[in-house]
Amino acid sequence: MASVQFVSATRLYPGTHEPAVSNLDLEIHDGELLVLVGPSGSGKSTALRMLAGLEPLDNGAILIGDRDVSGVRPRDRDIAMVFQNYALYPQLSVAENMGFALKQQKVPKEERRARVREAARVLDLEPFLDRKPRNLSGGQRQRVAMGRAIVRKPQVYLMDEPLSNLDAKLRVQTRTELAELQARLAVTTVYVTHDQVEAMTMGHRVAVLRDGLLQQCDTPHALYHEPVNLFVAGFIGSPAMNLYPCAFGQPVLLGGCPLDFDTEITTRLTSFGGDRLVVGFRPEAVRVGEGPLAAHVRTVEDLGSEAFVHVAFDHESETVSAVSKMPAPFKGVTGDPIDLQITGTVHVFDPAGSRIATGTARFAA
Amino acid sequence: MGGSSERGVGERRSTDVVVGIIAWLAALVFFFPVFWMVISSFKNEQDANTSPKLFFSPTLERYKDVTESTTGLLSFREAFTNSFWIVTVSTVVVLVLAIPAAYALAIRPVPKWRDVLFFFISTKFLPVVAAILPLWILARDFDLLNTRLVLMILYTGMNLPLAIWMLRSFFQEIPRELIEAAEIDGAGLKGQLASVILPIAVPGIAATALLCVIFAWNEYFYAVQLNPAGGSTIPIWVTTNISTRGNFIAKLSAASVLATLPVVLAGWLAQKRMIRGLAMGAIK
Amino acid sequence: MAVQPPAWANAVTETGRPEPGPVPPAASRHDELHRPWRTRLPLLPALVFTVLLTQIPFVMNIFYSLTDWTIVPPLPRQFIGLDNYRALPDDQFFRDAARVTVVMTVSAVLLSLVLGTLLAVLLDRAFFGRGIARTLLITPFLIMPVVAGLVWKNQMLSSLYGVVNWVLERIGMEPIEFVSRYPLASIVVVLVWQWTPFMMLIMLAGLQSQPAEVLEAAKVDGATGFGTFRQLTMPHLRPYMELGTLLGTIYLIQVFDQVAVMTGGGPGSTNIPYFVYQRSIGGGWEFGKASAYSIVVVIASIIVATIALRVLSRLLKGEEIA
Numbered sequence: 001m002a003s004v005q006f007v008s009a010t011r012l013y014p015g016t017h018e019p020a021v022s023n024l025d026l027e028i029h030d031g032e033l034l035v036l037v038g039p040s041g042s043g044k045s046t047a048l049r050m051l052a053g054l055e056p057l058d059n060g061a062i063l064i065g066d067r068d069v070s071g072v073r074p075r076d077r078d079i080a081m082v083f084q085n086y087a088l089y090p091q092l093s094v095a096e097n098m099g100f101a102l103k104q105q106k107v108p109k110e111e112r113r114a115r116v117r118e119a120a121r122v123l124d125l126e127p128f129l130d131r132k133p134r135n136l137s138g139g140q141r142q143r144v145a146m147g148r149a150i151v152r153k154p155q156v157y158l159m160d161e162p163l164s165n166l167d168a169k170l171r172v173q174t175r176t177e178l179a180e181l182q183a184r185l186a187v188t189t190v191y192v193t194h195d196q197v198e199a200m201t202m203g204h205r206v207a208v209l210r211d212g213l214l215q216q217c218d219t220p221h222a223l224y225h226e227p228v229n230l231f232v233a234g235f236i237g238s239p240a241m242n243l244y245p246c247a248f249g250q251p252v253l254l255g256g257c258p259l260d261f262d263t264e265i266t267t268r269l270t271s272f273g274g275d276r277l278v279v280g281f282r283p284e285a286v287r288v289g290e291g292p293l294a295a296h297v298r299t300v301e302d303l304g305s306e307a308f309v310h311v312a313f314d315h316e317s318e319t320v321s322a323v324s325k326m327p328a329p330f331k332g333v334t335g336d337p338i339d340l341q342i343t344g345t346v347h348v349f350d351p352a353g354s355r356i357a358t359g360t361a362r363f364a365a
Numbered sequence: 366m367g368g369s370s371e372r373g374v375g376e377r378r379s380t381d382v383v384v385g386i387i388a389w390l391a392a393l394v395f396f397f398p399v400f401w402m403v404i405s406s407f408k409n410e411q412d413a414n415t416s417p418k419l420f421f422s423p424t425l426e427r428y429k430d431v432t433e434s435t436t437g438l439l440s441f442r443e444a445f446t447n448s449f450w451i452v453t454v455s456t457v458v459v460l461v462l463a464i465p466a467a468y469a470l471a472i473r474p475v476p477k478w479r480d481v482l483f484f485f486i487s488t489k490f491l492p493v494v495a496a497i498l499p500l501w502i503l504a505r506d507f508d509l510l511n512t513r514l515v516l517m518i519l520y521t522g523m524n525l526p527l528a529i530w531m532l533r534s535f536f537q538e539i540p541r542e543l544i545e546a547a548e549i550d551g552a553g554l555k556g557q558l559a560s561v562i563l564p565i566a567v568p569g570i571a572a573t574a575l576l577c578v579i580f581a582w583n584e585y586f587y588a589v590q591l592n593p594a595g596g597s598t599i600p601i602w603v604t605t606n607i608s609t610r611g612n613f614i615a616k617l618s619a620a621s622v623l624a625t626l627p628v629v630l631a632g633w634l635a636q637k638r639m640i641r642g643l644a645m646g647a648i649k
Numbered sequence: 650m651a652v653q654p655p656a657w658a659n660a661v662t663e664t665g666r667p668e669p670g671p672v673p674p675a676a677s678r679h680d681e682l683h684r685p686w687r688t689r690l691p692l693l694p695a696l697v698f699t700v701l702l703t704q705i706p707f708v709m710n711i712f713y714s715l716t717d718w719t720i721v722p723p724l725p726r727q728f729i730g731l732d733n734y735r736a737l738p739d740d741q742f743f744r745d746a747a748r749v750t751v752v753m754t755v756s757a758v759l760l761s762l763v764l765g766t767l768l769a770v771l772l773d774r775a776f777f778g779r780g781i782a783r784t785l786l787i788t789p790f791l792i793m794p795v796v797a798g799l800v801w802k803n804q805m806l807s808s809l810y811g812v813v814n815w816v817l818e819r820i821g822m823e824p825i826e827f828v829s830r831y832p833l834a835s836i837v838v839v840l841v842w843q844w845t846p847f848m849m850l851i852m853l854a855g856l857q858s859q860p861a862e863v864l865e866a867a868k869v870d871g872a873t874g875f876g877t878f879r880q881l882t883m884p885h886l887r888p889y890m891e892l893g894t895l896l897g898t899i900y901l902i903q904v905f906d907q908v909a910v911m912t913g914g915g916p917g918s919t920n921i922p923y924f925v926y927q928r929s930i931g932g933g934w935e936f937g938k939a940s941a942y943s944i945v946v947v948i949a950s951i952i953v954a955t956i957a958l959r960v961l962s963r964l965l966k967g968e969e970i971a
């Protein structure tokens with residue numbers, strides 16, 4: 001059990017100009033499950049592989065506990081890894097796969113078998129111990145990959161999109177099992193995924209990466225309610241936040257309707273020097289039905305427990321859309337005229353990206 | 366794809382250097398006889414028939430000697446022309462026969478395709494020497510002795526099993542969906558071949574063709590048994606440069622270089638393809 | 650799976666073409682009647698060609714083996730039944746040739762396989778000038794076998810001017826007449842020299858087909874380089890080794906050129922191909938006997954082949970699962 005630290009860690013692939021991972025500063029607490037999330041190409045997998053020792057560092061350092069492991073071989077780092085495509089040893093049985101690392105450490109056979117059996121019990125793999133990977137289903141293989149990691153008692157677990165090859169239903173189910181398992185084992189875990197729902201539900205903290213740069217590392221709650229920039233705001237949350245570039249005037253007009261900001265936002269805006277800004281609010285912060293802003297319904301996604309209503313209106317001589325979360329069932333069909341009113345939190349962003357202020361606002365009549 | 370190519374984190378640099386040194390030593394040792402043969406070809410017979418020398422005054426005389434045509438004896442030009450045509454035609458025919466056969470074994474497998482494949486391979490288990498007598502008699506009866514045609518036929522038969530094996534494996538690499546799409550679009554055998562299979566399998570076909578060329582060009586036994594007096598090929602020509610009187614090593618080296626050059630160059634240039642070919646064509 | 654063509658597909662107009670209507674599904678063209686022939690058709694040319702070319706001589710061989718046919722002296726050919734076969738087990742020369750063949754083939758295949766694997770392991774790592782080293786290493790395989798035999802006999806192993814003996818003298822040893830004193834070994838050296846690159850290429854293909862992720866997992870799990878090779882890479886390479894052995898054996902059993910050119914069948918170096926050659930068109934002109942030898946060899950080869958078939962079908966069955 002140990003903490004993990006990335007100190008200005010950088011990786012630049014030979015022949016490229018932009019680093020895959022750029023000056024990453026990240027601290028992962030002992031026993032924490034930290035999720036690295038971001039779109040493809042964000043550097044999250046590279047960062048994980050740097051921690052594993054499968055990618056070298058071009059700059060900076062990585063520490064496990066107090067130990068600088070930057071130049072240390074993977075096998076000497078005391079880590080266990082679950083690969084995206086599982087990377088099971090094809091010629092070995094499930095039991096041999098799971099016991100492989102222990103065998104390398106020269107753990108005596110009896111103890112090895114006991115530990116493998118224990119892990120197999122936890123993961124429901126006991127009936128499959130003698131099978132070869134090619135005779136297993138995807139879900140079973142995934143569990144063997146997990147078992148291979150659990151059997152060891154390393155300082156850190158590394159997981160590279162372990163659920164992305166599972167079908168949707170299995171993924172949701174395994175997600176909770178995994179989170180419970182991690183809580184029980186209390187081993188520091190670094191978990192990579194591109195799925196922000198997965199990130200939000202699993203991690204104690206989530207680190208959002210984009211183009212090799214760390215955007216924000218915070219609890220899911222903070223990421224959702226206090227995104228540090230436009231990218232995080234748009235990336236976290238499903239459906240995505242409604243975002244609108246607007247001219248900074250007195251008042252700010254959205255869809256032709258003046259916005260009434262609260263004092264929190266207004267105060268912050270007094271020192272704003274730009275002439276444009278971005279206004280954002282989440283689907284649950286906007287209501288359709290009655291209100292000052294006229295729009296019409298595009299589609300209605302009725303999920304049974306709630307409905308997401310997609311509407312369209314004109315803003316700055318373009319047609320833009322908004323998503324509103326409404327209780328189900330929703331009475332309205334494509335083409336119906338409908339009005340909007342903001343009811344919840346509003347964020348204001350600098351067009352360059354950073355968040356200026358958060359508060360409430362409404363459309364004035 | 367796979368393989369442990371790059372040095373990993375924490376691995377000592379010296380391992381790379383040691384590996385490189387051993388590999389280069391092995392490469393030089395393996396290449397040495399070829400190197401020696403080449404430099405001997407530039408020596409005069411005196412230099413070639415004494416203790417091994419690395420330094421001498423090079424000459425092209427030996428090349429002149431072996432390529433001069435002498436009436437009554439097999440000339441380089443004649444042997445080269447024969448070899449060229451025999452190898453080219455037989456390789457083309459092999460491909461023409463093997464491609465549809467591979468199709469029938471890989472893409473739309475006939476029932477009992479394994480048995481058929483085994484039959485083809487088994488024909489290579491039968492010693493060439495066992496067949497030579499009946500073949501010689503048949504060739505004589507059909508007036509095919511000392512002609513190019515007889516070797517074209519035989520080399521085709523010789524390379525066909527290998528070609529079928531390799532092409533079958535290559536065709537198996539082709540994604541099913543592409544073939545199914547072509548079939549839905551109405552393409553039959555010819556259409557599927559033209560639009561889907563051949564374009565994708567070109568490297569494999571090239572590798573197969575190269576192997577056929579190598580084996581056919583280098584073949585000696587059938588050639589010397591059936592065509593000693595006509596339609597003679599390069600391997601036969603090389604052996605005529607051994608004489609019982611006087612020294613011949615330099616001349617033989619020159620002849621050897623000329624004989625092996627085409628195939629060596631082809632192999633060097635197509636090296637990567639051949640590796641891919643043997644790799645994919647072999648297993649899978 | 651026969652699919653009955655729908656009734657309207659059979660409707661034919663006067664011109665003999667089916668009535669225009671909804672396009673019949675493709676399956677109806679592949680009903681039981683047509684399918685086997687359609688799929689077999691592309692195979693036929695190659696199959697017919699091979700059968701004619703290989704089976705006719707085989708049958709002729711069987712016929713000749715049942716006679717006492719010789720050319721010198723040119724006696725009339727008489728049918729003698731199985732006499733040639735009966736004489737075989739007593740023929741010391743045949744037994745010697747069989748022994749030589751086994752020794753030659755097994756040692757050449759094994760040595761080139763081991764060397765080829767070692768070289769492949771070396772070439773799998775990146776080092777300076779790897780491409781050139783590989784080019785040099787594959788060259789022996791491209792060299793004409795007769796040329797290889799001649800170069801090694803006259804220039805490498807020669808007791809007069811050979812390079813190997815020159816090296817031996819430099820380190821204080823006496824020159825050795827390799828080809829005269831160790832004919833079989835000399836031939837095997839040339840065979841290994843020529844076939845190691847072939848094995849190397851196959852094993853290199855095997856090494857490079859290992860998924861990188863699996864090797865990374867082994868690194869993380871604590872395996873040393875050697876441990877990974879022993880526990881994971883070797884099992885992965887097994888089908889490649891089997892293939893190399895299979896193909897190598899097929900070709901090396903048939904070796905003729907090097908024997909002819911290096912020793913001319915001198916003591917202890919005559920293998921079966923050269924032996925049969927000697928007995929028939931190489932001077933013996935005993936066609937009846939030679940044919941009997943050939944048939945015996947064919948039968949032995951079939952036995953070997955059946956064993957090899959089991960190897961093959963395991964290879965091929967692997968495809969079904971993969």
